[in-house]
Amino acid sequence: MKNSRPSVMRPHGLPESASHPVVTPLSPSVVYASETPDALDDQYEGRVHGYTYSREGHPNADVIARRLDDMEGATGGVVTGSGMAAVSAVLLGLLKTGDHVIGGDQLYGRSLRLMKEDLPRLGIETSLANPGDVAAMRAAIRPETRMILVEAVSNPTLAVADIAGIAALCREHDLLMVVDNTFTTPRAFRPFEHGADIVIHSVTKLLAGHSDVMLGYVVAKDPALNDRMRVFCVTTGMTGSPFDCWLAERGLLSFDLRFDRAEATAARLADCLAALPGVKRVIYPNRTDHPDHARAADLLQGRGCNMVSFELNGGRDAANAFTRAAEGLSFAPTLGDVGTTLSHPASSSHRALTADHRARLGLHEGFFRVSVGLEDPDALCAIFVQAVAAATS
Incomplete structure (x- = not known):
């Protein structure tokens, strides 16, 4: 029986349509076929635009x-x-x-x-x-x-x-x-x-x-x-x-909305943390107690971004108690999620530095970086109030 399989397998063309996709199509192909060696030369030498291999x-x-x-x-x-x-x-x-x-x-x-x-x-x-x-x-x-x-x-x-x-x-x-x-x-x-x-x-x-x-x-x-x-x-x-x-x-597509919402909440959270017993210091560019506040105001033109850092009294024991009590928040070495995340540089991003080097940078055991997400601001502040109270007790 004659083999009906074509000698060269080619992907089927997309069906013709009078409309077009609203979402950019995903193109997972690793390789792209060219018609001739001359056509490939044209691509590599910049005379036409095309794709060859997805690493390129x-x-x-x-x-x-x-x-x-x-x-x-x-x-x-x-x-x-x-x-x-x-x-x-x-x-x-x-x-x-x-x-x-x-x-x-x-x-x-x-x-x-x-x-x-x-x-x-x-x-x-x-x-x-x-x-x-x-x-x-x-x-x-x-x-x-x-x-x-x-x-x-x-x-x-x-x-x-x-x-x-x-x-x-x-x-x-x-x-x-x-x-x-x-x-x-x-x-x-x-x-x-x-x-x-x-x-x-x-x-x-x-x-x-x-x-x-x-x-x-x-x-x-x-x-x-x-x-x-x-x-x-x-x-x-x-x-x-x-x-x-x-x-x-x-x-x-949602970046501007996410950034503005998280930034506004970050300002609220920074003020909330600054008022809590047991919090040694709060770092947020828009606060007047930020060491570089004047420079931040000039450079960022009133923007504060979504990152807040703070330091607890009590060192590593307080840090452990804080993360245990921060229910609903992810303790993870990342930032920019739709949810608020907590990072502890001494045990994650800066763990390779010596304790003395971290101390020179101000990264003590009670230091946390907060990437503020899209939660309700009142609910988020309530979580931090509870967690700081647990850390100070």
Whole structure:
């Protein structure tokens, strides 16, 4: 009997339709077929746009990248498999052996580890300095310095960088200014408007916003830098999956609403915590007792974002009691979910640092970072009142 199976299997075309889908289609294909070798040359050499292999790019990555480009006022951004992949694309994709980079001394814990342990192993020298102290940044510059990496608002101490001062310093010394904008997001701050050369995001967090996506994003003003980072990401396999890109696009549709609601609740929660016995200090950019309040007001133009940090009296015992009593809240090393989450840097993001190093950063055992979600503000404050009472008893 003759085999009826065609010799070349091809996907069926989509049915013709006078209408179009409202939701971006998910394109999970790993490979894309071209008609001829000449057609493939045309794609690789930029004469036509097309896809070849999903590690090199796919439709869902392009859709989310263009949305993020629009939000940051940029073009040519690169979507990566995580926020740390975006950080790595900058540091490893643009620097070489013998170069020197300065980082803010209150970066996210894994960024600090990359700076302190991995880059030196590859012959890239690093220094850390207070991003709020331009004189300290200036003192760290060497002839081989190539860039300065800071977070606009630091994770998890919520220190506000002197962006204007660092931008001027970078222009003076012809350095790349790299800003991790994850906490602030384009809703509160657009780094390119303040002198940044490269902007980084962990899309996993507030932008996607539902704790079901692992993605990053990086974009430079200079198209040549974008090309270098894109090639590095393709070579090292840092590409984000189509499904995560598709989910992140869905999250972005509600981003502005989520951010504004969570920000308003965060301000309420910060004031609530500040009034509770047993709370040693509260850190929120819009509060007048924030050490960088004046700088935050100037930089963020009244935005406070959704992150609140605070410290309990009583150390680790109080921290354990607090999380046990915080019913309905997730104790998890993440941020940006629709629900409020609690993070304890000493046991999670900054656990690799020595106790002395954490103490210098103010990350004591009673220190918590709160990513405020979309709960009713009164109900959320009531949970914290109960949990703090349990911790102080």
